[in-house]
Amino acid sequence: MSTPDRSLPLRERKKQRVRRTLSDTALRLFLREGFQETTLERLVDEAEVSMRTFFRYFPSKEHVALAAEGELWEAFVADLCGREVHGTLLAVLRESMLDSIRDMGEDWERRFIATRGLAARTSVLRDFSELSSIRVQRQLVEVLEEKLGIDGREDVRLRLVGEFALSAWRCGAKNWVRGGRQYGKGRGGRAELIRRVAEAFDAIPASLTMTAPHREGDPEPDVITSA
Amino acid sequence: MSTPDRSLPLRERKKQRVRRTLSDTALRLFLREGFQETTLERLVDEAEVSMRTFFRYFPSKEHVALAAEGELWEAFVADLCGREVHGTLLAVLRESMLDSIRDMGEDWERRFIATRGLAARTSVLRDFSELSSIRVQRQLVEVLEEKLGIDGREDVRLRLVGEFALSAWRCGAKNWVRGGRQYGKGRGGRAELIRRVAEAFDAIPASLTMTAPHREGDPEPDVITSA
């Protein structure tokens, strides 16, 4: 339940505590009673802050539910900003993303797993989560444009690379949730998440040339046409 | 402003007319006064239906604004369902998407352009549009799973292919809007859209191996590492 850093000014510590109380309480209530079913009124009552204050910390009900995910994206963008770019851009994004996951605090893992479990059974949160990933992709491209001096509008490839990185994330994360459920506790931790996302990144080249498997009754396939 | 098909039963024609009135009025009002600024009350008043009826036609304010886009996705999924799969999946998706754009009705083009212009200056609509594209991607993968007898959870590549197709769409459409604005009227039509999306599809392979351009002051780049 990590206490705020002692060295920070009192005011700052207090803010962090409020924020944390809100997202923890939210996660607890949402998991127990459902996201849609829990009203914000109930939440702010439980967390003992006014509704007005809630909205000073989170811009929406969805944001507080997926706070852990938001923190990851913040870290990811920050990591990318301070990273030297060598080799293929896709490889850079891959490393940056994996490192970001690795470097999240100890407590983050637990919260993120809960968050994902919640999203898995709440369609509006699934939507919101995917939307967030697209927003991150936009930021990503902006960072790269800045770093490389390329205009993403001139060179389509830049945007595409951004898309692919987040595509890999979405696929990896999706399979991670599923795997976690299937193999019970112990699995489904951070290491497994990293493995899944890396796996998705690595599958990218092969997916481009993927063809329909030959099933009985099908006519003979033509020569493979250009992608 | 295309009148509903004479052969359809009266009831059906009436429904189509209401639907059309709603989306046309919405587009007109939103373009003139802004999406956020126009309340649904104003819209249903203008279209002369009750608010309750509005929600029987469109599940949200966003949906009516982006109705034209929704129609495209509907057509796309339908096209893919009735399509034989030969060659690489990505090529199939590419053709299916381009054909769908080509086959949309005459009137669609005008509405779609307006729709996109609106989305370009309304952040919540941009978000919603991208979210829609992700939803389509989900459907797409389901269709392919069905057709090919592959489980997307077993083979990551399937989901990735779906992601790439819609990535290409997003990039292509984005550049299309920009290009349309830049070169004035005449350009920015359907043919141009198709060209842009095709261009994005074609840039996919090259984007995987894209590296940072060499800028003065940079150290010598290493050998390209594996993606």
Add this chain to the structure above:
DNA sequence: AGGACAATGCCAGTTACTGGCACATCAGTT
């Protein structure tokens, strides 16, 4: 013409979210 069914309108309610202002709390200064 008349019954079945589909679409619409009306009304009253819920809930996420916002602006404005008064009040409280904290940091730095004297």
Add this chain to the structure above:
DNA sequence: AACTGATGTGCCAGTAACTGGCATTGTCCT
């Protein structure tokens, strides 16, 4: 310790998207 400016919080009243229920109207079929 009191003073001050800044920063954070609570309260209140409001808006606007969306929903359920039921009576009413319109369309189809025989």
